[in-house]
Amino acid sequence: MTTTSTTPDSPLPGLVHGLYAEGEPIRDTKAPTGPIDRRWNTRKFEASLVNPANRRKLSVIIVGTGLAGGAAAATLGEAGYNVKSFCYQDSPRRAHSIAAQGGINAAKNYKEDGDSVYRLFYDTVKGGDYRSRESNVYRLAEVSTNIIDQCVAQGVPFAREYGGLLDNRSFGGVQVSRTFYARGQTGQQLLIGAYQALERQVAAGTVEMFNRHEMLEVVVVDGKARGIIARDLVTGEIETHLADAVVLASGGYGNVFYLSTNAMGSNVTATWRAHRKGAYFGNPCYTQIHPTCIPVAGEHQSKLTLMSESLRNDGRIWVPKNAADCEKDPREIPEEDRDYYLERIYPSFGNLVPRDIASRQAKNVCDEGRGVGPKVGDFRRGVYLDFTDALKRMSAEAVAEKYGNLLDMYQRITGENPYEVPMRIYPAVHYTMGGLWVDYDLQSSIPGLFVTGEANFSDHGANRLGASALMQGLADGYFVLPHTIRDYLAKGPFDKLDESHEAVAEARASVDARVAKLLSINGDRSVDSFHKELGNIMWEYCGMERSEEGLRKAIDLIRGLRDEFWRNVKVLGAADTLNQSLEKAGRVADFLELGELMCIDALHRRESCGGHFRAESQTEDGEALRHDDEFAYVAAWEWGGQDGAPVLHKEDLVYEFVELKQRSYK
Amino acid sequence: MNLTLKIWRQAGPTTKGEMVTYPVTEISEDMSFLEMLDVLNEQLNARGEEPIAFDSDCREGICGMCGLMISGKAHGPEVTTTCQLHMRSFSDGDEITVEPWRADAFPVIKDLVVDRSSFDRIIQAGGFISANTGSAPEAHSVPVPKDKADRAFMAAACIGCGACVAACPNASGMLFMGAKITHLGELPQGQPERDARVVNMVSQHDHEGFGGCTNIGECSSACPKEIPLDVINQLNKDLRGALMRGE
Numbered sequence: 001m002t003t004t005s006t007t008p009d010s011p012l013p014g015l016v017h018g019l020y021a022e023g024e025p026i027r028d029t030k031a032p033t034g035p036i037d038r039r040w041n042t043r044k045f046e047a048s049l050v051n052p053a054n055r056r057k058l059s060v061i062i063v064g065t066g067l068a069g070g071a072a073a074a075t076l077g078e079a080g081y082n083v084k085s086f087c088y089q090d091s092p093r094r095a096h097s098i099a100a101q102g103g104i105n106a107a108k109n110y111k112e113d114g115d116s117v118y119r120l121f122y123d124t125v126k127g128g129d130y131r132s133r134e135s136n137v138y139r140l141a142e143v144s145t146n147i148i149d150q151c152v153a154q155g156v157p158f159a160r161e162y163g164g165l166l167d168n169r170s171f172g173g174v175q176v177s178r179t180f181y182a183r184g185q186t187g188q189q190l191l192i193g194a195y196q197a198l199e200r201q202v203a204a205g206t207v208e209m210f211n212r213h214e215m216l217e218v219v220v221v222d223g224k225a226r227g228i229i230a231r232d233l234v235t236g237e238i239e240t241h242l243a244d245a246v247v248l249a250s251g252g253y254g255n256v257f258y259l260s261t262n263a264m265g266s267n268v269t270a271t272w273r274a275h276r277k278g279a280y281f282g283n284p285c286y287t288q289i290h291p292t293c294i295p296v297a298g299e300h301q302s303k304l305t306l307m308s309e310s311l312r313n314d315g316r317i318w319v320p321k322n323a324a325d326c327e328k329d330p331r332e333i334p335e336e337d338r339d340y341y342l343e344r345i346y347p348s349f350g351n352l353v354p355r356d357i358a359s360r361q362a363k364n365v366c367d368e369g370r371g372v373g374p375k376v377g378d379f380r381r382g383v384y385l386d387f388t389d390a391l392k393r394m395s396a397e398a399v400a401e402k403y404g405n406l407l408d409m410y411q412r413i414t415g416e417n418p419y420e421v422p423m424r425i426y427p428a429v430h431y432t433m434g435g436l437w438v439d440y441d442l443q444s445s446i447p448g449l450f451v452t453g454e455a456n457f458s459d460h461g462a463n464r465l466g467a468s469a470l471m472q473g474l475a476d477g478y479f480v481l482p483h484t485i486r487d488y489l490a491k492g493p494f495d496k497l498d499e500s501h502e503a504v505a506e507a508r509a510s511v512d513a514r515v516a517k518l519l520s521i522n523g524d525r526s527v528d529s530f531h532k533e534l535g536n537i538m539w540e541y542c543g544m545e546r547s548e549e550g551l552r553k554a555i556d557l558i559r560g561l562r563d564e565f566w567r568n569v570k571v572l573g574a575a576d577t578l579n580q581s582l583e584k585a586g587r588v589a590d591f592l593e594l595g596e597l598m599c600i601d602a603l604h605r606r607e608s609c610g611g612h613f614r615a616e617s618q619t620e621d622g623e624a625l626r627h628d629d630e631f632a633y634v635a636a637w638e639w640g641g642q643d644g645a646p647v648l649h650k651e652d653l654v655y656e657f658v659e660l661k662q663r664s665y666k
Numbered sequence: 667m668n669l670t671l672k673i674w675r676q677a678g679p680t681t682k683g684e685m686v687t688y689p690v691t692e693i694s695e696d697m698s699f700l701e702m703l704d705v706l707n708e709q710l711n712a713r714g715e716e717p718i719a720f721d722s723d724c725r726e727g728i729c730g731m732c733g734l735m736i737s738g739k740a741h742g743p744e745v746t747t748t749c750q751l752h753m754r755s756f757s758d759g760d761e762i763t764v765e766p767w768r769a770d771a772f773p774v775i776k777d778l779v780v781d782r783s784s785f786d787r788i789i790q791a792g793g794f795i796s797a798n799t800g801s802a803p804e805a806h807s808v809p810v811p812k813d814k815a816d817r818a819f820m821a822a823a824c825i826g827c828g829a830c831v832a833a834c835p836n837a838s839g840m841l842f843m844g845a846k847i848t849h850l851g852e853l854p855q856g857q858p859e860r861d862a863r864v865v866n867m868v869s870q871h872d873h874e875g876f877g878g879c880t881n882i883g884e885c886s887s888a889c890p891k892e893i894p895l896d897v898i899n900q901l902n903k904d905l906r907g908a909l910m911r912g913e
Contacts (some may be wrong), residue, residue, distance in 0.1 A: 093729075
């Protein structure tokens with residue numbers, strides 16, 4: 001049941017801040033209690049088993065084939081379940097996990113440098129700015145070691161030392177070396193491992209693969225997720241797929257910003273359609289903005305490219321002290337006229353401050369008019385990442401050995417030689433910590449609907465540490481979901497369903513109607529133009545710094561834009577063929593709804609934490625200020641209907657093991 | 667810069683296609699090739715013509731989804747993926763032809779989009795190590811000599827884009843397959859299935875309609891990840907050995 005309350009500043013009766021209602025608190029009822037290092041074992045033991053002979057009678061749909069989805073499909077196939085796997089790309093091997101560069105964390109302690117499961121757990125809770133669940137994070141750290149074993153057995157070619165053992169590096173400012181890597185292509189190698197395991201199951205007949213298929217609706221029957229409606233992107237056919245359980249492993253929603261480091265096709269549609277059917281959305285405003293990306297070059301830009309933040313180990317970040325120097329050749333700006341602002345503001349961490357801080361300071365100096373590179377709009381959006389000192393100290397060969405592939409990539413994209421001219425970088429949207437709310441079993445608020453990897457909200461809190469996304473995706477896919485979903489499947493097989501069931505037919509009819517609607521508007525504006533405008537609004541008002549005033553403005557702008565979209569979008573072509581404009585239109589329509597919820601979430605969270613910086617909540621010297629007394633909870637949002645307001649359910653975060661502290665990097 | 671594009675348009679798998687000429691103007695050299703096509707598609711959309719279908723996803727050279735024959739070269743004039751090709755590689759006034767990958771095993775779906783699921787089926791035939799989740803021994807229990815690990819990594823860098831097939835006069839998939847055979851064959855974990863792997867993958871490759879290798883080397887020259895030709899030697903050596911051992 002939903003209750004509402006009012007505050008003095010709410011212009012609409014019954015709604016908080018005029019924007020949302022507050023519902024009953026929720027709780028994660030699946031997490032065991034007791035000593036933290038025994039909770040996962042307890043849950044695995046208590047979860048019901050499914051007799052091997054019964055598994056083939058149970059069917060699971062998995063949407064997405066990245067690390068979380070590919071690993072889950074392979075593992076459930078191996079266990080003998082009947083799996084259907086879906087991806088919108090032409091092959092499961094293309095999923096965007098492939099683009100992760102840096103590495104994957106695991107508490108192997110191979111360096112004997114004091115690492116442990118407990119330390120990885122502690123670092124991850126702290127890195128998430130105390131906005132994640134202790135039980136989940138401990139489990140993640142615990143299974144991290146199994147992931148490395150599994151991947152090595154599959155033939156993932158991790159970097160090795162001369163003795164033949166695995167190499168590790170330190171990453172993301174932590175003080176131990178626990179990151180396993182395969183040059184700058186760790187995500188690719190891990191994904192190919194999962195992909196090969198998945199294709200092996202396709203050959204074995206346990207997994208049926210649906211490439212170039214996009215999920216457009218979830219089928220909920222008697223309160224349980226029982227299937228999906230998907231469009232065959234080649235023929236345009238709308239298909240109904242039914243099963244005993246559904247897993248969404250469809251990735252993050254960074255493309256709501258239009259420009260991000262996500263793939264062109266990355267989208268929120270699978271999770272957003274589920275949200276509209278009753279799945280709560282957790283912490284949608286938590287977005288990670290990565291500091292070392294190649295800046296926007298012009299209006300034509302379609303996506304942004306990240307360069308590993310390892311560059312900050314040897315590069316020095318600066319802008320001119322005087323705005324008048326911003327157009328000069330940087331090599332002609334003398335030392336005394338340069339502002340190495342991170343080294344100045346954070347003398348002890350310097351260029352190695354965490355991602356959120358490095359990003360925000362870059363924005364600040366550019367807002368002051370001291371950015372460099374081409375003007376995009378009214379400002380130059382770039383800062384120098386300078387290897388001149390490193391080249392003097394280490395020689396060009398040594399720099400090339402360590403960073404060659406990144407510097408080459410920079411040169412290919414910008415046409416500038418980073419061995420001669422300082423590189424230009426700027427922050428870009430990279431990862432979304434928010435996602436569908438799930439319990440300890442990774443089950444959403446719709447029974448039978450499970451959510452894994454970046455698509456769920458769990459584990460990273462308000463900020464994700466480097467090399468932890470790959471860890472979470474594979475932990476969920478290989479080692480967590482296959483145990484927790486069996487507890488649910490053990491109650492099945494559920495009632496036989498066919499496509500004529502009222503709820504199934506209704507879901508399908510809604511997809512047909514939406515496709516027809518998008519094709520019939522025939523307005524004046526392209527889908528991309530709406531997407532770009534939405535991205536600009538989100539970046540300006542819900543990006544690196546958020547304020548009450550800006551967010552209210554953004555909400556109004558998004559509502560207006562969404563209204564125009566449904567009146568004036570122009571989608572050419574037909575429904576019964578490959579139609580990329582139609583695909584994009586459906587995704588942008590959902591981003592236009594998600595964007596508003598992100599702004600509402602950001603507006604209600606009147607504190608700064610992790611990737612969420614509220615201008616009104618900072619310390620005297622401009623650092624993020626959390627308010628643990630008011631906001632140590634997960635914001636789980638319930639869809640309030642097409643014309644209704646979203647409903648906030650709070651899940652209190654309880655810290656039994658880690659002491660809450662304000663982060664300081666001065 | 668101003669350019670003349672000649673682009674393959676084909677409405678569907680069974681319809682006849684043709685080259686269509688599109689002039690484009692005011693192209694910035696900082697655009698990627700695909701962003702240039704985005705600009706053209708926005709113009710087509712504005713005047714009511716259906717945009718040109720082409721595949722791309724990560725646009726950072728790693729997912730392998732994009733791939734165009736640009737003036738007769740797979741991924742165009744540079745050694746990189748189509749998405750990482752920038753317009754500064756062209757000059758004002760150039761005429762550029764843009765076609766899909768051409769190979770029997772990669773049928774055209776629409777315009778510049780082809781079906782590469784034959785590559786997935788080659789992997790299904792044996793491009794894996796059978797290690798069920800949870801069955802793995804401790805990662806350090808089997809050391810891998812660094813030179814072998816490095817060579818496995820080099821071969822594993824393949825992104826499955828299909829440029830090797832498109833560049834080959836025989837439309838052979840041997841470089842793609844050789845890369846996988848080498849990646850898994852260099853590792854101790856890959857040994858138990860080594861013979862069966864090569865025999866089954868080659869059988870599937872031939873069944874899909876890819877051609878044979880005649881040592882021309884266009885595949886390796888076109889490969890955006892610079893997979894060397896010697897992975898094909900490795901494949902042939904493994905195949906010969908496996909057949910002699912009666913696989």
